[in-house]
Amino acid sequence: MSTDKTNQSWGGRFSEPVDAFVARFTASVEFDKRLYRHDIMGSIAHATMLEKAGVLTDKERDSIIANLNDIQAEIEAGTFDWRVDLEDVHMNIEARLTDRIGVTGKKLHTGRSRNDQVATDIRLWLRDEIDTILAEITRLQQGLLGLAEAEADTIMPGFTHLQTAQPVTFGHHLLAWFEMLSRDHERLLDCRKRTNRMPLGSAALAGTTYPIQREITCELLGFEAISGNSLDGVSDRDFAIEFCAAASVAMMHLSRFSEELVLWTSAQFQFIDLPDRFCTGSSIMPQKKNPDVPELVRGKTGRVFGALAGLLVLMKGQPLAYNKDNQEDKEPLFDAADTLRDSLRAFADMVPAIKPKREIMREAALRGFSTATDLADYLVRRGLPFRDCHEIVGHAVKYGVDTSKDLAEMSLDELRRFSDQIDDDVFAVLTLEGSVNARDHIGGTAPNQVRAAVQRGRDLLASR
Numbered sequence: 001m002s003t004d005k006t007n008q009s010w011g012g013r014f015s016e017p018v019d020a021f022v023a024r025f026t027a028s029v030e031f032d033k034r035l036y037r038h039d040i041m042g043s044i045a046h047a048t049m050l051e052k053a054g055v056l057t058d059k060e061r062d063s064i065i066a067n068l069n070d071i072q073a074e075i076e077a078g079t080f081d082w083r084v085d086l087e088d089v090h091m092n093i094e095a096r097l098t099d100r101i102g103v104t105g106k107k108l109h110t111g112r113s114r115n116d117q118v119a120t121d122i123r124l125w126l127r128d129e130i131d132t133i134l135a136e137i138t139r140l141q142q143g144l145l146g147l148a149e150a151e152a153d154t155i156m157p158g159f160t161h162l163q164t165a166q167p168v169t170f171g172h173h174l175l176a177w178f179e180m181l182s183r184d185h186e187r188l189l190d191c192r193k194r195t196n197r198m199p200l201g202s203a204a205l206a207g208t209t210y211p212i213q214r215e216i217t218c219e220l221l222g223f224e225a226i227s228g229n230s231l232d233g234v235s236d237r238d239f240a241i242e243f244c245a246a247a248s249v250a251m252m253h254l255s256r257f258s259e260e261l262v263l264w265t266s267a268q269f270q271f272i273d274l275p276d277r278f279c280t281g282s283s284i285m286p287q288k289k290n291p292d293v294p295e296l297v298r299g300k301t302g303r304v305f306g307a308l309a310g311l312l313v314l315m316k317g318q319p320l321a322y323n324k325d326n327q328e329d330k331e332p333l334f335d336a337a338d339t340l341r342d343s344l345r346a347f348a349d350m351v352p353a354i355k356p357k358r359e360i361m362r363e364a365a366l367r368g369f370s371t372a373t374d375l376a377d378y379l380v381r382r383g384l385p386f387r388d389c390h391e392i393v394g395h396a397v398k399y400g401v402d403t404s405k406d407l408a409e410m411s412l413d414e415l416r417r418f419s420d421q422i423d424d425d426v427f428a429v430l431t432l433e434g435s436v437n438a439r440d441h442i443g444g445t446a447p448n449q450v451r452a453a454v455q456r457g458r459d460l461l462a463s464r
């Protein structure tokens with residue numbers, strides 16, 4: 001990256017070169033060069049439109065387009081000389097175009113400003129990122145459906161307050177994550193609509209005096225609509241904030257999921273095994289196999305929340321229209337998108353490889369009186385009011401704690417000490433299978449409901 005020349009793009013009204021440190025301080029090329037593909041895409045659309053508007057000749061347009069494509073090839077080949085003195089990706093590419101084709105290159109910026117250019121680039125870039133992220137969400141959801149189907153009959157304890165609550169099927173538990181991801185997908189798709197509006201043509205802030213035809217660039221760039229106000233078009237970054245908000249919620253979900261995986265792989269739970277390729281060891285403790293992927297995803301969640309907070313604060317004090325502050329939108333936005341995409345990718349790779357330890361899950365569900373509610377429901381079916389049943393079962397559980405016996409391990413005589421309404425058939429409801437099978441309604445944990453939910457999930461993914 002070189003810094004030798006003064007800035008030719010706006011040097012006209014300046015009588016001395018920009019201070020070398022200030023040039024570096026105000027430059028964004030180090031991070032915004034990743035927008036090069038979208039910047040060139042926008043410029044090609046702009047040049048195409050300028051020809052139709054009679055601003056460029058067809059020869060000029062063709063030369064601009066061919067050379068922009070060559071410049072893209074130079075960038076991708078790593079031979080492009082990015083210059084900090086040229087500030088940003090936009091001026092680097094334009095300067096190179098002018099190097100190559102002289103005065104015609106200087107015509108590209110007619111009727112355009114870097115303000116609407118950058119606002120356009122960042123929307124084009126984010127639109128692509130959202131599409132990649134949506135595909136990763138779908139891939140992770142597919143993995144969850146496969147595992148849920150295979151584990152529709154596997155029983156584990158369900159928790160509230162991280163205390164054993166009621167038995168659930170592992171498939172049902174996994175599908176809770178599927179639901180959260182479905183909403184994340186909806187949120188990002190919704191955010192995509194507002195990202196996909198075109199500010200190009202807003203120029204610096206007020207529009208332009210050239211006879212531009214924004215419908216043409218809109219169509220060429222695949223935007224859904226043209227921004228309706230030039231001041232708003234160049235300045236607001238609400239779509240980026242919305243993206244970070246949706247990304248934060250998605251990361252919050254992945255972080256909770258991570259926390260469960262960390263717990264479940266611990267020696268205390270041992271509910272699942274993660275394949276070695278998703279774990280690392282310890283340099284000092286030979287026995288260790290650490291669930292690094294979920295831990296890191298849980299840890300990375302903070303940076304995405306930080307990006308959201310950073311962008312909200314970045315925006316809140318800005319008067320209309322564009323301010324240089326907005327150059328600071330990129331790093332947090334890039335980081336949030338990278339973090340979410342990579343976290344989803346790691347999870348989509350890892351989830352289908354989760355190995356449940358069914359016997360251990362089952363034993364854990366047998367401990368902790370997980371069928372106590374089932375006993376209360378049994379007594380309700382015998383005609384007792386629920387509150388009384390709750391108390392009766394409470395006494396039975398206390399007895400179980402004192403004698404180290406689960407409800408299903410007590411004899412009929414023992415159980416009848418708490419209510420004479422209890423008969424032989426009680427043992428069917430005290431089993432884990434009886435408990436989960438009884439919750440047989442949409443959204444319930446019964447294995448056949450899990451299979452029905454997997455089918456609904458497959459239909460949803462097929463409709464995307």
Ligand code: ARG
Pocket residue numbers: 028032087088114115118324326327328
């Ligand atoms: N690098 C700037 C940004 O990222 C581009 C727009 C600068 N416009 C200006 N007039 N200084 O926002």
